[in-house]
Amino acid sequence: MINKTVKNAQEAVADIPSNSMLMMGGFGLCGIPENCIKALLEKEISGLTIVSNNAGVDDFGIGLLLQKRMVKKMISSYVGENAEFERQLLSGELEVDLIPQGTLAERVRAGGAGIPAFFTPAGVGTEVAEGKEVREFEGKLYLMEQWLRADFSIVKAWKGDTAGNLIFRGTARNFNPIMATAGKICIAEVEELVQEGELDPNQVHTPGIFVQRIFQGDNYEKRIEHRTVTK
């Protein structure tokens, strides 16, 4: 098997330049690539376009990249947890493209799967439909949406092997497997990196073909946004 391992997050993100387009897995703060975000913060780059369902919170996740003014544009479905985000948006420093969550997921999936466009019912008759082709199929209206692809996709998995095969855990899976397919270079950080042959192929969620770089991350905080418990 082809060995995809790199030493650490710094090495993994070393060649990400200013003005590149990145995809980042995660839903809220669940399943975000914490180590790569920290490594990006150490770099002197800006003008990034980031495709991510959310934009983190003020002091964690993508919110940290916003604080450092590294982001030019966010492509997301929901961005409501972040005061700095709001400030930059209202002042015009930041652009945002809001997309229905299922459309975002399918555009990423299509990007990875080599499907340049598809039709979806989401957003028909709304602002989202402005400027888009609408077509009727079997009596119902659908919008044409186009694929999304990125220079780099950065994902976080639970376990991975040196061949780049990935296994996710719980709802930390979310956008990670589809984004892995849609970056020219996919960087995967995992909680546990094992040798090839140690993962059961039956259990692999993302086949290694989609992953170009993999490393074992450390010090995962896994911050919880809303800790709700049954007493």
Place this chain on the structure above:
Amino acid sequence: MLTKEQIAQRIAKEVKTGQYINLGIGIPTLVANYIPKDLDVVLQSENGLLGIGPFPTEDKVDPDLINAGKQTISMVPGSALFNSAESFAMIRGGHVHLTILGAMEVSENGDIANWKIPGKMVKGMGGAMDLVASAENIIVAMQHCSKDGQSKLLTECSLPITGIKCVKKIVSDLAVVEISPEGGFILKERAPGVSVEEIKSKTEGKLIIEGEIPEMTFE
């Protein structure tokens, strides 16, 4: 007038055994507390879980297990996990039978507005546009009027809409109404102590009243 809990309790009566259901954030989330235990239903969370269970006990809190509102949750036996594209394949593909969500406005032809107030911070639509464009049955949980007394059941939505001609039923703090396929809110039930006249005066859109309108009952 119904409390939020009573709105949730009334909506729970709409749930049928064998259904896969997506519950939105807010009052819809409370519906789970009132679904009769003898019904076999599965709750879908669009971030990638079928089989949402109760909030975990403190010792079982898992940061890798949240719902679409980013709250920590548990899984019921028989749950399944999946990625976001697969999740919305379930939704758009019509495999989710019932969607329950909140709204800022609903029009008499079933349009719903719940994602944007122009001039205010726009947080995004999340999965709402995909859900309302796809589910065969959509029930809205909402307050009948805004805080300053304006009706939210309108002839036409004034806010940017989330989806067209999709809402089937509304349970508000005052009433249960169904959307007529020909347009109009068909009054089906009144909240305890609320008169038909009051509902009429607080519904800006066309209200259709046929026969005696029963009062809701709660156990």
